[in-house]
Amino acid sequence: MPQPKFDTVAVVGSGVIGRSWLRVFTRAGCRTRLYDKDPQQSARALAWFDEDVALDRREGLASADEAKRWRALITTHTTIADAVKGAGFVQESGPEKIELKRAIYAAMDQAAAPSTILSSSTSALDIEAIAGDLPGAKRCIMAHPCNPPHIVPVVEILANKKTTPEVTKATIDFMTEVGQKPVVLNWYVNGFLLNRIQAAVVREAFLLVESGVADAEAVDSCIKDGLALRWAFIGNFGANHLNADDGIRAYFARYADAYRSMIGDLETRAPKFDEATMAKIVRERGFGEKPEQVRAFAQWRDRMIVRLKALKAKHPQQ
Amino acid sequence: MPQPKFDTVAVVGSGVIGRSWLRVFTRAGCRTRLYDKDPQQSARALAWFDEDVALDRREGLASADEAKRWRALITTHTTIADAVKGAGFVQESGPEKIELKRAIYAAMDQAAAPSTILSSSTSALDIEAIAGDLPGAKRCIMAHPCNPPHIVPVVEILANKKTTPEVTKATIDFMTEVGQKPVVLNWYVNGFLLNRIQAAVVREAFLLVESGVADAEAVDSCIKDGLALRWAFIGNFGANHLNADDGIRAYFARYADAYRSMIGDLETRAPKFDEATMAKIVRERGFGEKPEQVRAFAQWRDRMIVRLKALKAKHPQQ
Numbered sequence: 363m364p365q366p367k368f369d370t371v372a373v374v375g376s377g378v379i380g381r382s383w384l385r386v387f388t389r390a391g392c393r394t395r396l397y398d399k400d401p402q403q404s405a406r407a408l409a410w411f412d413e414d415v416a417l418d419r420r421e422g423l424a425s426a427d428e429a430k431r432w433r434a435l436i437t438t439h440t441t442i443a444d445a446v447k448g449a450g451f452v453q454e455s456g457p458e459k460i461e462l463k464r465a466i467y468a469a470m471d472q473a474a475a476p477s478t479i480l481s482s483s484t485s486a487l488d489i490e491a492i493a494g495d496l497p498g499a500k501r502c503i504m505a506h507p508c509n510p511p512h513i514v515p516v517v518e519i520l521a522n523k524k525t526t527p528e529v530t531k532a533t534i535d536f537m538t539e540v541g542q543k544p545v546v547l548n549w550y551v552n553g554f555l556l557n558r559i560q561a562a563v564v565r566e567a568f569l570l571v572e573s574g575v576a577d578a579e580a581v582d583s584c585i586k587d588g589l590a591l592r593w594a595f596i597g598n599f600g601a602n603h604l605n606a607d608d609g610i611r612a613y614f615a616r617y618a619d620a621y622r623s624m625i626g627d628l629e630t631r632a633p634k635f636d637e638a639t640m641a642k643i644v645r646e647r648g649f650g651e652k653p654e655q656v657r658a659f660a661q662w663r664d665r666m667i668v669r670l671k672a673l674k675a676k677h678p679q680q
Numbered sequence: 681m682p683q684p685k686f687d688t689v690a691v692v693g694s695g696v697i698g699r700s701w702l703r704v705f706t707r708a709g710c711r712t713r714l715y716d717k718d719p720q721q722s723a724r725a726l727a728w729f730d731e732d733v734a735l736d737r738r739e740g741l742a743s744a745d746e747a748k749r750w751r752a753l754i755t756t757h758t759t760i761a762d763a764v765k766g767a768g769f770v771q772e773s774g775p776e777k778i779e780l781k782r783a784i785y786a787a788m789d790q791a792a793a794p795s796t797i798l799s800s801s802t803s804a805l806d807i808e809a810i811a812g813d814l815p816g817a818k819r820c821i822m823a824h825p826c827n828p829p830h831i832v833p834v835v836e837i838l839a840n841k842k843t844t845p846e847v848t849k850a851t852i853d854f855m856t857e858v859g860q861k862p863v864v865l866n867w868y869v870n871g872f873l874l875n876r877i878q879a880a881v882v883r884e885a886f887l888l889v890e891s892g893v894a895d896a897e898a899v900d901s902c903i904k905d906g907l908a909l910r911w912a913f914i915g916n917f918g919a920n921h922l923n924a925d926d927g928i929r930a931y932f933a934r935y936a937d938a939y940r941s942m943i944g945d946l947e948t949r950a951p952k953f954d955e956a957t958m959a960k961i962v963r964e965r966g967f968g969e970k971p972e973q974v975r976a977f978a979q980w981r982d983r984m985i986v987r988l989k990a991l992k993a994k995h996p997q998q
Binding site for chain 2: 378458486508509513514515516518543545546547548549551552553555556557558559560561562563564565566567570573574575576578579580581582583584585586587588589590591592593594595596597598599600601602603604605606607608609610611614618620621622623624625626627628630632635637640643644647649651653656657658659660662663665666667669670671673674677679680
């Protein structure tokens with residue numbers, strides 16, 4: 363991996379997303395300045411970082427030298443002004459509350475050098491509402507990852523009205539340089555692309571279980587032993603294209619009516635998301651709920667995805 | 681793989697799904713009797729079979745001996761009565777037209793030995809409507825695969841009102857023995873589990889492209905470089921469970937309202953599925969549309985999924 367265009371970056375917020383960005387940026391060789399006003403929260407993020415790198419080492423995915431080098435790239439800071447010093451790119455990953463995001467952005471805009479890009483991990487808010495009225499709105503942008511970004515590469519890019527094309531391009535280039543897969547939204551929609559598609563699946567999966575037509579293991583099996591085996595390589599349109607020997611146009615020429623019928627039949631209400639259904643899902647899927655069980659499951663998921671990405675890199679589509 | 685409980689099976693219909701069942705059953709060691717009233721159609725299915733096995737051989741996924749043995753297990757037949765002779769299990773994979781399915785089932789029910797299970801690959805019709813009024817309704821059942829079944833293991837099982845519990849159990853056991861992953865539906869819903877979930881994704885993916893918020897490559901990237909990397913290992917509920925350090929209950933305690941908001945915002949209409957959108961998707965995704973290009977893409981997909989399944993088998997969840 364060549365050295366990315368920004369040799370110093372800041373990560374503002376040290377929660378689940380912020381700590382994962384630490385791995386993305388240090389792996390790419392960036393000096394990474396972590397802000398959290400609570401030093402204990404930063405310490406927890408670093409403990410997670412060390413444990414996660416140790417797992418990679420055990421798997422042969424990182425050397426002792428790399429582990430040491432990555433860790434040495436991180437410094438921690440308890441004020442935003444201190445954290446953004448010298449950073450060419452800031453990735454904000456604070457709580458999803460508009461007042462908090464606006465306050466954080468105001469502080470970042472005031473403290474950061476004029477050319478510094480201020481990028482938000484927000485999964486729900488419009489970057490226009492967060493930063494559109496700041497003096498430095500033109501260097502503010504959204505880069506929303508899929509959790510966890512150091513494992514799952516896609517990042518949704520959305521500009522506000524004043525973002526310059528240069529800032530958008532530099533953000534796309536930088537995200538590509540650090541190993542992510544940026545995709546561009548032309549305007550704001552609730553949930554962006556990623557969470558809208560996820561919400562469509564969440565709704566149908568929950569309604570199928572709530573209605574009793576099948577259990578949670580059956581529903582998840584349709585995804586993990588079925589649809590997602592195709593989607594992981596070819597996406598939705600790719601799956602449509604290959605569902606007929608003669609491609610996507612022929613497929614929908616034959617099946618558009620069947621889709622219209624099914625879509626007309628899908629319920630439009632939200633699931634209840636009630637306690638009884640959650641308990642049923644946990645039982646039927648056999649989920650451990652203790653923090654160490656959740657962590658072990660997440661670690662297994664992460665290592666499997668790393669292996670899958672290696673498989674895709676080794677055998678690219680011709 | 682131990683010898684499955686049925687040493688002789690029949691595949692009724694030799695299209696995209698039927699030919700793939702040939703691979704499932706022969707790989708498991710079953711003598712497989714293929715019916716198509718058009719011998720040229722059967723010949724095309726066998727040509728595909730040979731080409732697909734040859735690819736597996738080139739990849740080291742099948743030996744010369746296996747290729748020879750599998751091929752020798754197939755016989756072709758131009759009448760249903762002939763095809764079902766001696767078969768303990770019949771997998772029907774005819775066209776998705778209720779009149780045709782009913783006629784095929786009537787012929788199978790008349791010709792097959794009383795204990796033979798008559799299983800349908802139908803992706804859209806209710807097995808009750810297909811076979812519920814036949815004298816042998818009790819041995820009729822649905823086993824709907826995800827295309828192509830010799831690559832993607834999940835199979836949806838649905839009984840009709842008269843299907844005996846023994847037939848359901850034997851179907852589940854047999855599907856498991858031949859390497860599939862059966863899941864049970866408690867009653868009929870339009871699209872079953874698999875295609876309802878797929879339809880939810882198809883709708884959202886098409887509407888995002890039709891509306892212009894992003895291009896088709898961006899939408900598919902959210903799936904293949906994002907959501908489906910998680911789904912392929914842990915399904916939807918697994919992804920929900922791991923989206924918070926403290927599990928699925930905590931995740932929805934925090935985010936159920938965000939999901940309600942997104943779901944309330946998802947459009948309920950069907951996409952247009954119009955020619956302009958199809959052309960846009962083909963262009964933006966770079967799909968080849970010549971039959972040989974579609975075939976090469978499908979072959980790549982199949983080999984990637986085989987490798988992914990090997991990865992999952994090698995590193996099971998602890």
